[in-house]
Amino acid sequence: MNEWSTENLHGDYAQSLRVGKMLYDSETEHQRLRLFENDTFGRVLTLDNVVQTTEGDNFIYHEMMAHVPILAHGMVRRVLIIGGGDGGMARTVLDHASVAHVTMVEIDESVVAFSREYLPNLSRGAFDDPRLKLVIGDGADFLKTTEDRFDIVIVDSTDPVGPGEVLFTETFYGHARRALSPGGILVTQNGVPFLQGEELTNTMRAFRALFADWGCYLATIPTYAGGPMAFGWGTDGKSRDVSLQHLRERFATAALKTDYYTPEVHKAAFALPGYVRRLMPAD
Template sequence: MTEWFTETLHPWLAQRLRMDRVLYREKTEHQDLIIFENEKFGRVLTLDGVVQTTEGDEFVYHEMLTHVPLTAHGNAKRVLIIGGGDGGMAREVLKHPEVEHLTMVEIDRAVVDMSVEHLPSLSAGAFDDPRFDLVITDGAAYVAETGDRFDVIIVDSTDPIGPGEVLFTAEFYANCKRCLTEGGIVVTQNGVPALQGSEVTNSWNRLGKSFADVWFFVAPVPTYQGGFMAFGWATDDKAKRKTELSVLEERFAKADITTRYYTPAVHQGSFALPRFILDLLK
C-alpha cells in the first residue's frame, strides 16, 4: 500500500509527497521527525508535519540564505547559524575561505544526528570542518546570553509555531543585534509571502525596531508552495544591501565557489520585490 506524507499548509491548502521509503520516524524531545525518500525530490526531512528540506531543491534555499549576506558583507570571519540542523547552511557558509569560525546553534540533537546518517549530502562533511562548532541549546537563549560577536547571523528557523515561534520576536531580533559586530548582517527565513504575508509584515516591523536597514530578498523554492520565498535582511550598514554588481562579482570570483542557483546577478535582482510584497511592508 502506498504511503503519502500530507502537509496541511493552511485550512484550504495541502500538499502530498509519496513516501517511497521511510528512513526514520520518531517523536524527539522537541518535535516529530520523519525522513523519507521520494522519487522526484530524493530524501525529505519533515518536522511536526511540515517539509523542511529535500535533496531535490535544497540548494536554492541554502545558497541564497548564505551567499547573499556573506558576499554582501565581503569579509565575514565569524558566522552564527540559528537552527540549520540538516547541515546545508553550514556547508555553504564554509565554502567561503574568509570564514574563520562558524557556530551553529540547534535545539534538537536528533535532527543533526539523523541528517548526518540519512541526509549526508546536505552537510557534505561540514560538521567535520575544524572551523565548525556545534552548540545544542535554544537559539533565543543563546543570543541573549553569549559574549561572542559575529559578522553574519543566519536564522534558519522553522515557521513561527512551536519551537520556532520565539525566533520571530522583537526581543530575539534585538538580541541578534547585540551579537553583531559593527556593520554585521542578520538574515532570516520568512515564509512564502503569497500565503504567509503576516510573517513578512511582522518581521518588517519587529526588525525595524533594532536595525537601520531592513528589507527582504526572494527566491523560488519548489518544495515551499506558493511561489517566492522571502528572506529577511537587517543591518545598520545601509550600503551593504546596495553593493554594486561588479563588487559582488569580484568577491564571488575570488571565493571560487561553485553554486547551482546563486549568482551575483541573482543576488542583486533578488532585492527587487514585486508589488504584492511591497504592500506587506507596513
C-alpha cells in the same frame, strides 16, 4: 507503494509528496521526525509533517541564505547560525574559505545525529570542519547571553509554531542585532509571503525599529510551496548597495560552485513584486 505525505501548514492550502520508501519515522523530544524517498526530490525530511529540506532543492534555500549576506558584506570572518540541524547551512557557509569561525546553535541534538547518518549529502563533512562550533541549546537563550560578536547571523528556523515560535519575536531580533559586529547583517527565514504575509509584516516591523537598512529578498524553492520565499534582511551597514561588479569579483574570488546563486540573481532578489511590497510596514 502509493502513500503520500501531506503538509497542512496553511489553513486553505496543502501540498503532498509521494512517499517512495519510508526510511525513518520517530517522535523526538521536540517534534515528529520523518524521512522518506521521493523520485523527484530524493530524500525528504519533515518535522511534524512539514517539509524541512530535501536532497533535490535544498541548494536554493542554502545558497540564498548564506551567499547573499556573505558576498554582500565582503569581509565575513565569523558567522552565527541559529537552527540548521541538517548541516546544510553550515556546509554552505563553510564553502567560503574566508570564513574563519562558525557557531551553530541547534535545539534538537537528535536532528543533528539523524542528519549526519541519513542526510550526509547536505552537510558533506561540515560537522567535522574545525571551523565549526556546534552548540546544542535554545537559540533565543544563546543570543540573550552571548558576548561574542558575528559578521553574519543566519536564522535558519522552522515556521513560527512549536519550538520555532520564539525565533520570530521582536525581543529575539533585538538580541540578534546586539550580537552583530559593526556593519553585520541579520538574515531570517520568513516563509512564503503569499500565504504567510502577516509573519513577514511582523518581522519587518521589528526590523524597521532595529536597523538602518531593512527589508527582504526572495527565492523560489519548490517544496516550500505557495510562491517565492522571503528572507528578512537587517543591517546598519551599506552592504545591500554593493555593485554588481563587486559581487562578480567577490564571487570569482570565492570560487564557489553554485546551482542557483549568481551575482545577477543576488541583485534581482531584492526587487519585490507589488503584493510583497505592500506587506512592508510604512516608513
